[in-house]
Amino acid sequence: MPFLTKTSTLALIATTALGTVALAEGEVNLYSSRHYDTDERLYSDFTEATGITINRIEGNGDEMIARMEAEGANSPADVLLTVDTSRLERAKSAGVLQSIDSEILERRIPESLQDKDNQWFGFSQRARIIFYDKADVTNPPMDYISLADPQYKGQVCHRSSTNVYAQTLLSAIIENHGEDAAREWAQGMVDNFARDPQGGDTDQLRAIASGECDISVANTYYFARSIRTEVEGLSEDVRENIGWIFPAQNAEGAHMNLSGGGVAANAPNKDNAIKFLEYLASDQAQKYFSGGNDEYPAVPGVGLSPSVAELGLFRPDDVDLSDVAKNVPTAQKIFNEVGWK
Numbered sequence: 001m002p003f004l005t006k007t008s009t010l011a012l013i014a015t016t017a018l019g020t021v022a023l024a025e026g027e028v029n030l031y032s033s034r035h036y037d038t039d040e041r042l043y044s045d046f047t048e049a050t051g052i053t054i055n056r057i058e059g060n061g062d063e064m065i066a067r068m069e070a071e072g073a074n075s076p077a078d079v080l081l082t083v084d085t086s087r088l089e090r091a092k093s094a095g096v097l098q099s100i101d102s103e104i105l106e107r108r109i110p111e112s113l114q115d116k117d118n119q120w121f122g123f124s125q126r127a128r129i130i131f132y133d134k135a136d137v138t139n140p141p142m143d144y145i146s147l148a149d150p151q152y153k154g155q156v157c158h159r160s161s162t163n164v165y166a167q168t169l170l171s172a173i174i175e176n177h178g179e180d181a182a183r184e185w186a187q188g189m190v191d192n193f194a195r196d197p198q199g200g201d202t203d204q205l206r207a208i209a210s211g212e213c214d215i216s217v218a219n220t221y222y223f224a225r226s227i228r229t230e231v232e233g234l235s236e237d238v239r240e241n242i243g244w245i246f247p248a249q250n251a252e253g254a255h256m257n258l259s260g261g262g263v264a265a266n267a268p269n270k271d272n273a274i275k276f277l278e279y280l281a282s283d284q285a286q287k288y289f290s291g292g293n294d295e296y297p298a299v300p301g302v303g304l305s306p307s308v309a310e311l312g313l314f315r316p317d318d319v320d321l322s323d324v325a326k327n328v329p330t331a332q333k334i335f336n337e338v339g340w341k
Helices: 039-050 061-074 085-093 103-108 164-177 179-192 201-210 220-228 270-280 283-293 321-325 328-338
Strands: 003-006 013-016 019-022 027-032 053-058 079-083 121-133 215-219 242-245 255-263
Touching: 027 061, 027 270, 039 053, 039 270, 039 283, 061 079, 061 085, 079 085, 079 270, 085 164, 085 255, 085 321, 085 328, 103 270, 121 201, 121 220, 121 270, 121 283, 164 179, 164 255, 164 321, 164 328, 179 328, 201 215, 201 220, 201 242, 215 220, 255 270, 270 283
Parallel strands: 027 053, 027 079
Antiparallel strands: 003 053, 013 019, 079 255, 121 215, 121 242, 121 255
């Protein structure tokens, strides 16, 4: 179940004859599926700079969207923050976000990282790249399509088809290569699996370390986190045997996952909500995303933390993520057709 946290002793909601409404002009009510301790600095610094108190409810991204749908016009939510383009587009399709006007967001967030109708904006990124066992793989795949090559049969680990990262990656392949090529790729991946899809991204990396598979796909921040701080099963000795490839550097570039947010459709504190999103696009907040959670800033020119920079330079895929998100239903259909569990 989602849980409520507070940055002050003020109440989040009050019951009136008209239903449930948000209190106080100096507040913003945040529904968030980001659950990182380092985000606390984002919230406290915003409050210190603006005097606006952040009240938040945290939970799974899909739970947050469903909750906003159920609350309808009485929802106290001002801002939704969630992970992955597919969920942001899901929120838009569910009607729980609204279009906003912000010269700051338009200027600072690249066009490819924002919704065409200004209903959501990306604030941090993670590259989804290929990791491999350096001892066992002498000719690693250099792009996503090559992961399906028969030479890697029985070597590849990946997450389940129900995972949003898997859905968005296949959606990007559809956008870049077409539906037929995407279906062929998905079938080739299933044929190459070393085990049934399972676990999270850290589990894919641990599977390389344990010898369960030789090649996997994971978001960069899971590996970068193990550089910055201790992660079970990914010690420095283990990492020395894991190589990585930023895929498709001679083609579309490395696929990027997005963490972003938008203003709730019925936001009672809309102006404060916009101010909060604009703060997330500031240099200060962007540096927190990289330094505190090993992500890539969405705003160009903001420096990287040492753990992220250690992974090296690469060319990202700059495909419009609004277009990618629209392919998610087709991606899920393909997953079902090829038996990707």
